[in-house]
Amino acid sequence: MNNPITTTPIGGPNLRAGVIGLGWAGQQHLDGYNRASGVDLVGLAGLETEHLQRLGDQYAIEHRYADWADLFAGTELDVVSxxxxxxLHAPISIAALEAGIHVLSEKPMALDSRSARQMVDAAKANGRILEVSFNHRRKAEVTAAKDLIDRGLLGRIYYAKAGWMRHSGIPGLGSWFTRKATAGGGPMMDIGVHMLDMALYLMGEPSVQTVSASTYAxxxxxxxxxxxxxxSSKTGGDGTTSYEVEDLATAFVRMSDGATLLLESSWAQGIGHDDMYVTLFGTEGGAELTWNRGGPQIRAWTQVEGVDAQLEPRIGANGGHAxxxxxxxxxxxxxxxxGHQGDEALTRALIVDAAYRSADNSAEIRLEPGSAA
Ligand SMILES: NC(=O)c1ccc[n+]([C@@H]2O[C@H](COP(=O)([O-])OP(=O)(O)OC[C@H]3O[C@@H](n4cnc5c(N)ncnc54)[C@H](O)[C@@H]3O)[C@@H](O)[C@H]2O)c1
Incomplete structure (x- = not known):
């Protein structure tokens, strides 16, 4: 993840950037702005006083506040993470967009698709950019697979499997992560959404027709x-270990072109290791992308003049938050x-919502035509 970043300012003054949130995610965004050219980090907000001071000093950030609303009131910003x-993703993003600030939000986009749609509406009404950070699709193996697909070597992807299964990885048990009102859901919202993003991206953004899912805790x-x-796990919450979300989710997603996707995600399960994978089945070949099974790997197959052939994809640099x-x-x-006002992220939010609805009602959910395309 240490590749040089090649943002070139197209004239004009530097962009004034702010970051809200001081945890792992906030720190990745701080690093990203610090490495991008033509950007000045001028604002920082977060509730943990020590982190605020340490990170503020590290990046020489002038304006520092505990609460996000004070940051907007006290600092002129062009962009904010x-x-x-x-x-808080929707309330903060909407306030920023209405103040004319472009937004890069962390995933999941919002608590639910209704709030996600309000974010998109605010971006469009105010003519601002709204992106959601799907950093995992920037992994070198995903880029290599995309290249194979774009060159037609796998044909049309008609079936895919994607999963992120942690053996023991419930983040901050009892903190905001495991509360419905602050997280929206469990691993499906947290890590499954990354796998959904990668799969849809590699399948060419097919329109989703139905979702059938189950959740377990x-x-x-x-x-x-x-x-x-x-x-926040050490400072947030009320000290209890409330657990209100799923710890494993499975989903079957049917596209309107007939393609299907099997998605699974867990924070905790009894198989004694983690697994992270995308498997693609195409009309001309297939590919397996795996992480956690002994390191990152991509294997791909096609046919050359009727003969099965294993491909050795070119692997470029790894990408991420930067x-x-x-x-x-x-x-x-x-x-x-x-293409930069949150529509793609909204699609993911609609599918995740449909998955939870399906699990709650033990029924397949049909998405309205065009709502998740
Ligand atoms: N894309 C990724 O790979 C990735 C990885 C980790 C987390 N995330 C996402 O990033 C987000 C944050 O996760 P994290 O692990 O960094 O969480 P965290 O709990 O470590 O940090 C959350 C931060 O939000 C701040 N905050 C809460 N209320 C605030 C308020 N009113 N005003 C200002 N700041 C406030 C807290 O003070 C804290 O600094 C989540 O949406 C999470 O899903 C994404």
């Missing part, structure tokens, strides 16, 4: 499977609103 618990409610991630920030900055500089 929203790296707070999901319940077998380990979290018993206090098992915890991991100590997120700085590239997401750089692309956001580039879109802002170029005033490139088209």
């Amino acid at each position: 929203v790296c707070t618990p999901p319940s 077998e380990f979290g409610p018993r206090g098992r499977g915890g991991a100590n991630w997120g700085i 590239e997401a920030v750089a692309d956001f900055v580039a879109a802002v500089r170029a005033e490139q609103l088209d």
Whole structure:
């Protein structure tokens, strides 16, 4: 993730950037702005006083506040990253967009698709850019797979499987992560959405027709499977270990072109290792992308003149948050609103919502035509 970032300012003064949230996510965005050219980090907000001071000093940020609303009141910003618990993504993003500030929000986009749609509406009404940080699609193996697909080597992808299954990785058990009102959901919202994003991206953004899903909470409610991630986990919450979300989710997603996707995500399960993968089945070949199974790997197959052939895809540089920030900055500089006002992220939010609705009602959910395309 240490590739040089090549954002080139297209004239004009430097963009004034702010970051809200001081946890792991906020720190990735700070690093991203710091590495992007043509950007001055001028504002920072977060509730943890020590982190605020340390990160503010590290990046020489002038304006520092505990609460996000004070940051907007006290600082002139052009762009802002929203790296707070999901319940604040929509309120902060909408306030920023209405104040004329371009927004890069962390995933999941919002607590639910209704709030996500309000974010998109605010971006469009105010002519501002709204991006959501889907950094995992920038992994080198995903870029390599996309290249194979774009060159026609796998044909049309008609079936895909994608999953992120942690054995013991409930972030901040009892903190905002495991509360419905602050997180919106469990692993489906948190890590499944990254796998959904990668799969849809590689499948060519097919229009989604139906979603059928199940959720389980077998380990979290018993206090098992915890991991100590997120700085809020130590300071947030009310000291209890409330567990209100799923710890495993499975979904079957049917596209209107007949393609299907099998999606699974867990924070805690009984198989004694983690797994992260995307498997693609195409009309001319297939590909397996795996992480966690002994390191990142991509294997791909096709046919050459009727003979099965294993491909050795070119693997480029790994990308992550820094590239997401750089692309956001580039879109802002170029005033490139088209395709940068949150529609793709809203699609993911609609599918995740449908999955939870399906699980709650033990029924397949049909999405309105065009609502998740
Ligand atoms: N894309 C990724 O790979 C990735 C990885 C980790 C987390 N995330 C996402 O980033 C977001 C934050 O996750 P995290 O792990 O950094 O969480 P965290 O709990 O470590 O940090 C959350 C931050 O939000 C701040 N905050 C809360 N209320 C605030 C308020 N009123 N005003 C200002 N700041 C406030 C807290 O003070 C804290 O600094 C979540 O949406 C999470 O899903 C994304």
